[in-house]
Amino acid sequence: MEVNEDLAQIIIGCKNGESQSFSKIIDLYSSRCYGYFYRLTGNTDISDELLSELFVKLVEKIKTYNGGSFEGWLFRVASNIFHDFLRSKQRQQKVLDIRKFEADSEIIEEKKSDGELVDKLQIQLSKLDEDTRELMMLRFYSELSFKEIAEMRSEPIGTTLAKLHRGLKKLKENMEG
Amino acid sequence: MDKNNENLRELIEKFMDPQNVQMYLDDIEAGERILRQHPAPKPDDILLANIKANITLHKTPKQTVTFRKRVYEALAVAASIIIIASISLQSINEPPPNFPKETNYSSLLPDGFWTHDNEVISEFNNDINDINMQIVQVSMDTIDYGYDSSTYAQYDKELQQLENLLYNVGNTQEEYTYNNGIFEDIEDLENRFNEFNENFLQEDYSYSGDLEI
Numbered sequence: 380m381e382v383n384e385d386l387a388q389i390i391i392g393c394k395n396g397e398s399q400s401f402s403k404i405i406d407l408y409s410s411r412c413y414g415y416f417y418r419l420t421g422n423t424d425i426s427d428e429l430l431s432e433l434f435v436k437l438v439e440k441i442k443t444y445n446g447g448s449f450e451g452w453l454f455r456v457a458s459n460i461f462h463d464f465l466r467s468k469q470r471q472q473k474v475l476d477i478r479k480f481e482a483d484s485e486i487i488e489e490k491k492s493d494g495e496l497v498d499k500l501q502i503q504l505s506k507l508d509e510d511t512r513e514l515m516m517l518r519f520y521s522e523l524s525f526k527e528i529a530e531m532r533s534e535p536i537g538t539t540l541a542k543l544h545r546g547l548k549k550l551k552e553n554m555e556g
Numbered sequence: 557m558d559k560n561n562e563n564l565r566e567l568i569e570k571f572m573d574p575q576n577v578q579m580y581l582d583d584i585e586a587g588e589r590i591l592r593q594h595p596a597p598k599p600d601d602i603l604l605a606n607i608k609a610n611i612t613l614h615k616t617p618k619q620t621v622t623f624r625k626r627v628y629e630a631l632a633v634a635a636s637i638i639i640i641a642s643i644s645l646q647s648i649n650e651p652p653p654n655f656p657k658e659t660n661y662s663s664l665l666p667d668g669f670w671t672h673d674n675e676v677i678s679e680f681n682n683d684i685n686d687i688n689m690q691i692v693q694v695s696m697d698t699i700d701y702g703y704d705s706s707t708y709a710q711y712d713k714e715l716q717q718l719e720n721l722l723y724n725v726g727n728t729q730e731e732y733t734y735n736n737g738i739f740e741d742i743e744d745l746e747n748r749f750n751e752f753n754e755n756f757l758q759e760d761y762s763y764s765g766d767l768e769i
Binding site: 398401402405406409410413414417418423426427430431434435437438498499500515519524525526535536537540541543544546547548550551554 | 562564567568571572580583584586587588590591594595596597598599600603604606607608610611612
């Protein structure tokens with residue numbers, strides 16, 4: 380996806396350290412990025428933290444963006460932050476040595492604890508494997524093309540297509556079942 | 557062209573089963589419809605205001621975390637691990653009764669996490685894994701021969717910090733690679749890491765079980 384002129388101006392403003400430009404980026408992308416984090420974690424508190432971290436990283440690293448798809452760049456950072464979170468979670472589990480780490484069940488339990496309503500989609504998403512779930516959310520929220528997503532994931536485009544198709548089909552079956 | 561700026565039908569014809577294009581299109585459309593029908597919550601306005609305020613503070617030069625600072629921090633954490641490990645090995649007690657008899661450890665970085673082409677980073681990853689293994693082994697030996705769990709937790713916490721710092725270096729590299737940029741600090745990192753590695757290997761961590769109890 381090409382960067383349109385308005386967005387290009389905003390990014391230039393960000394690179395120059397203009398607060399207003401960062402605010403505009405937040406206004407433009409916060410909902411999509413939040414949705415991405417929420418659908419992967421199922422927890423609003425964690426999503427709040429990850430979103431905050433994402434935009435701090437944006438400030439730190441905006442100078443490394445050298446053109447191309449801004450969404451691709453931003454969601455790559457978001458994906459890295461999510462993986463950091465998963466690894467941190469995994470390490471904590473290991474230290475506690477209470478039980479085997481199972482991200483899906485852990486995430487579901489956490490969101491129940493603060494009284495949030497769990498929508499049916501979130502439950503069914505948690506039944507999919509982590510990689511497929513992340514791929515689906517990346518495609519849906521980043522709105523990147525398959526080519527861009529396949530490049531990001533370092534896999535053939537046919538593999539990305541097949542995984543996404545399988546995941547969405549499984550989700551549909553689960554939602555109807 | 558769809559919202560993702562591509563012709564999905566063409567892609568499916570080219571990369572999947574051309575005989576069943578419509579089936580694939582229908583499945584994908586049905587799945588994406590479900591996602592659209594169940595929107596995720598929106599971020600809170602207060603959260604966004606806080607983020608904007610934080611960013612205004614964060615982007616001042618004094619608070620910008622530089623790559624070099626991250627490397628220094630990583631080395632500082634590694635040094636603290638070495639000191640704690642040295643002290644720990646001198647304080648052997650009987651192991652607590654409820655301590656796990658066997659602990660499995662593996663690479664701290666998941667397989668496939670560093671699947672990019674950069675050989676330098678791949679070499680770093682191998683070196684980092686080796687050192688992590690050694691540090692974890694030290695903590696395991698210490699545990700086996702008697703140490704309370706809080707010490708192990710401390711080890712683990714510091715290992716995690718070290719790992720995260722080094723991993724962030726990797727992330728930075730990936731993002732540079734993604735944008736076809738040049739990662740000019742990579743040589744500096746390599747030198748500093750080699751220096752750290754040499755220092756680490758000079759320490760005697762090969763606990764043989766001969767310590768007096």
